[in-house]
Amino acid sequence: MTGKPRVTSYQVAKRAGVSRTTVSLVLNGVPGISISEETRRRVLQAAEELGYVPNAAARSLVSGQTLTIGLVVSHAEHLQVDAYIPQLLYSLSHTSHQHGYRVLLETVEDVSRPDAYLELVRGQRIDGLIVVNIRSDDSQLPELIRRNFPVVLIGFRLWPGLESKIYSVETDDQEASERATRHLIALGHTRIAHITFSPENYYATQSRHRGYRHALEAAGLEYDPALVQFGNYSAASGYEAMQRLLRRKPYPTALFAGNDTIALGAMAAIHEKGLRIPQDIAVVGYDDIPTALYMTPPLTTVRIPAVEQGRLAVEMLSSLMRGNPPEHTHIRLPTPLIVRESCGARGRQRHGEQEGVAGS
Amino acid sequence: MTGKPRVTSYQVAKRAGVSRTTVSLVLNGVPGISISEETRRRVLQAAEELGYVPNAAARSLVSGQTLTIGLVVSHAEHLQVDAYIPQLLYSLSHTSHQHGYRVLLETVEDVSRPDAYLELVRGQRIDGLIVVNIRSDDSQLPELIRRNFPVVLIGFRLWPGLESKIYSVETDDQEASERATRHLIALGHTRIAHITFSPENYYATQSRHRGYRHALEAAGLEYDPALVQFGNYSAASGYEAMQRLLRRKPYPTALFAGNDTIALGAMAAIHEKGLRIPQDIAVVGYDDIPTALYMTPPLTTVRIPAVEQGRLAVEMLSSLMRGNPPEHTHIRLPTPLIVRESCGARGRQRHGEQEGVAGS
DNA sequence: GTGAAAGCGCTAACAG
DNA sequence: CTGTTAGCGCTTTCAC
Numbered sequence: 001m002t003g004k005p006r007v008t009s010y011q012v013a014k015r016a017g018v019s020r021t022t023v024s025l026v027l028n029g030v031p032g033i034s035i036s037e038e039t040r041r042r043v044l045q046a047a048e049e050l051g052y053v054p055n056a057a058a059r060s061l062v063s064g065q066t067l068t069i070g071l072v073v074s075h076a077e078h079l080q081v082d083a084y085i086p087q088l089l090y091s092l093s094h095t096s097h098q099h100g101y102r103v104l105l106e107t108v109e110d111v112s113r114p115d116a117y118l119e120l121v122r123g124q125r126i127d128g129l130i131v132v133n134i135r136s137d138d139s140q141l142p143e144l145i146r147r148n149f150p151v152v153l154i155g156f157r158l159w160p161g162l163e164s165k166i167y168s169v170e171t172d173d174q175e176a177s178e179r180a181t182r183h184l185i186a187l188g189h190t191r192i193a194h195i196t197f198s199p200e201n202y203y204a205t206q207s208r209h210r211g212y213r214h215a216l217e218a219a220g221l222e223y224d225p226a227l228v229q230f231g232n233y234s235a236a237s238g239y240e241a242m243q244r245l246l247r248r249k250p251y252p253t254a255l256f257a258g259n260d261t262i263a264l265g266a267m268a269a270i271h272e273k274g275l276r277i278p279q280d281i282a283v284v285g286y287d288d289i290p291t292a293l294y295m296t297p298p299l300t301t302v303r304i305p306a307v308e309q310g311r312l313a314v315e316m317l318s319s320l321m322r323g324n325p326p327e328h329t330h331i332r333l334p335t336p337l338i339v340r341e342s343c344g345a346r347g348r349q350r351h352g353e354q355e356g357v358a359g360s
Numbered sequence: 361m362t363g364k365p366r367v368t369s370y371q372v373a374k375r376a377g378v379s380r381t382t383v384s385l386v387l388n389g390v391p392g393i394s395i396s397e398e399t400r401r402r403v404l405q406a407a408e409e410l411g412y413v414p415n416a417a418a419r420s421l422v423s424g425q426t427l428t429i430g431l432v433v434s435h436a437e438h439l440q441v442d443a444y445i446p447q448l449l450y451s452l453s454h455t456s457h458q459h460g461y462r463v464l465l466e467t468v469e470d471v472s473r474p475d476a477y478l479e480l481v482r483g484q485r486i487d488g489l490i491v492v493n494i495r496s497d498d499s500q501l502p503e504l505i506r507r508n509f510p511v512v513l514i515g516f517r518l519w520p521g522l523e524s525k526i527y528s529v530e531t532d533d534q535e536a537s538e539r540a541t542r543h544l545i546a547l548g549h550t551r552i553a554h555i556t557f558s559p560e561n562y563y564a565t566q567s568r569h570r571g572y573r574h575a576l577e578a579a580g581l582e583y584d585p586a587l588v589q590f591g592n593y594s595a596a597s598g599y600e601a602m603q604r605l606l607r608r609k610p611y612p613t614a615l616f617a618g619n620d621t622i623a624l625g626a627m628a629a630i631h632e633k634g635l636r637i638p639q640d641i642a643v644v645g646y647d648d649i650p651t652a653l654y655m656t657p658p659l660t661t662v663r664i665p666a667v668e669q670g671r672l673a674v675e676m677l678s679s680l681m682r683g684n685p686p687e688h689t690h691i692r693l694p695t696p697l698i699v700r701e702s703c704g705a706r707g708r709q710r711h712g713e714q715e716g717v718a719g720s
Numbered sequence: 721g722t723g724a725a726a727g728c729g730c731t732a733a734c735a736g
Numbered sequence: 737c738t739g740t741t742a743g744c745g746c747t748t749t750c751a752c
Binding site for chain 1 (some may be wrong): 366367410411413414415416417419421426428431436437439440441443445446447449450451453454456462463464465466467472476479480482483485503539569594595596598599615624625627628629631632650651653654655656658670711
């Protein structure tokens, strides 16, 4: 069926007039072994001509390595509707390639077995794992980490007691949410709504919600459950949640959305009701997805440095897989609040002008 | 370093008191071989207890299969800023898992070697290939297809002469663009601008551009190069391109954007200039990303059924890899024009109301 | 410097 | 019905 017969190291050896050993030695540049320049050249040329690439299975069978990174994306439905994960994915994939690793994508839906990725580990398909959107009810991950399988977590550190073994690239969602909410409070708002995504087994959600609540209480404002709605991180759910919030008067005067996509949906609901942003309702989002700047009006939001997050995670994992533990176990990235127009803190301005970054 | 010693089929055999052959037979449910119920149970239990998963490398070394699909995403920078590819990715990954395949993600940037995926094939890391965002200057792909390596193309069919060997899930971008442009013409527009992404080596771009041009010419309107701007598929580039278009009077009265993300950016530029959509400038996008409905105003756009595209591609590839060629070599999906408010064909309405689908 | 031989973990003939 | 054996393609001691 396949036109050309598989080319193996044997073919290369034959063509170069040497043994397979020599081929392997040359191609892998094994140090400490000296091979005549002439032989080396012949081997290289033969391999080139035949388009030889060593069989990955055979190689990893003997080496015990796969040079493959597993990428576990829980709540993968996100991919369909939100822009944060794709950014991360891009960065993760890009950096992995630069480091010579391939990426095996393991998406996990809410409905599927959450620990399917364990088979990748047990079947030795991968040398390491990067986990995005960690579920708080994942019971297998701690066990894996305890056994020193190389794992890097993105987003949040968890499982007290295991801290010293966990490697992560974090952001402090709770602190950032608190800061964002405080920003709205400082602008004089007292009826601040919050739309977040489905809370169960999702760390990011829980901490954003908590930050919102803390900010209110620290300011002496009442935490009103009626002002908190749950969606599912899509624009559609943000739209519907906002409609629910607008069914009751007095309206909230501000909204802190769990992510930018939800904010977009909510803004559509606000516009549809004939209300203005930010004059009638101020809006703050979360993530700073690339389109946030182009929403109407441009969205004030907490920036998560997705690309840097991805890069650092791969670098960390790469060290781990090589057996030299990285210097830091946890890298915490800053999450500035990017102040644009939707929160009402600044007047209309042209896109691309210096954007504000709120202090603490 | 790793806590538990690797568990092999030998351990399972020992624990179950049988030979490795029997373990293999039981675990793979080899048909035609009958094994005593008692033995089978013991093997299964031993495997379960040890958490045994066969070593993937060893297995694929002997079987010649990897049960892995390669996913080649050219122009991967898209992932960062546009929502179409992520949707596709989700569907692709989801369906692959359902069919028992893993997904190896091979992103290709414009700067990187475009044929890096060849190593996956040569190194026999994958059993088949799905290609997204095909580059028109890819010279390796036709060769691969000619040799009957299982490949499914998403988006567009190419390379005349190879048609009978190419499997693809297509949309007719040119026809759809023509229809979208015709829609604007029917609404009375004569100065219709077009913003598309960087044209070189990108099929989708070329055909959308061509469709736009054909519609104009068919209607007896002049194709004015000054009304055509090139961006890079991001909202930022749409914004800038629209600014360029608004630097010259008379303004265009309508815009056909190469994708929805560009449309979003362009709409921001239009709003900023104090112009109204659709009264001053009507806008039509392409892709129907999930957020299109929540833009201000809701975006009229050509729908690409990303999720179905992904599902069909995997099903096709899965047949190919099993050696039973699918019935159809090319599946063409419909691309309806979803009429919302941004084109001016219909008045304001609530979100979620019946959306219009334009006829041809 | 180069080649022969063993073995990674698994599957699949082939005996028993 | 179960066990023994060979071999997938590669790397890696160990002799030559």
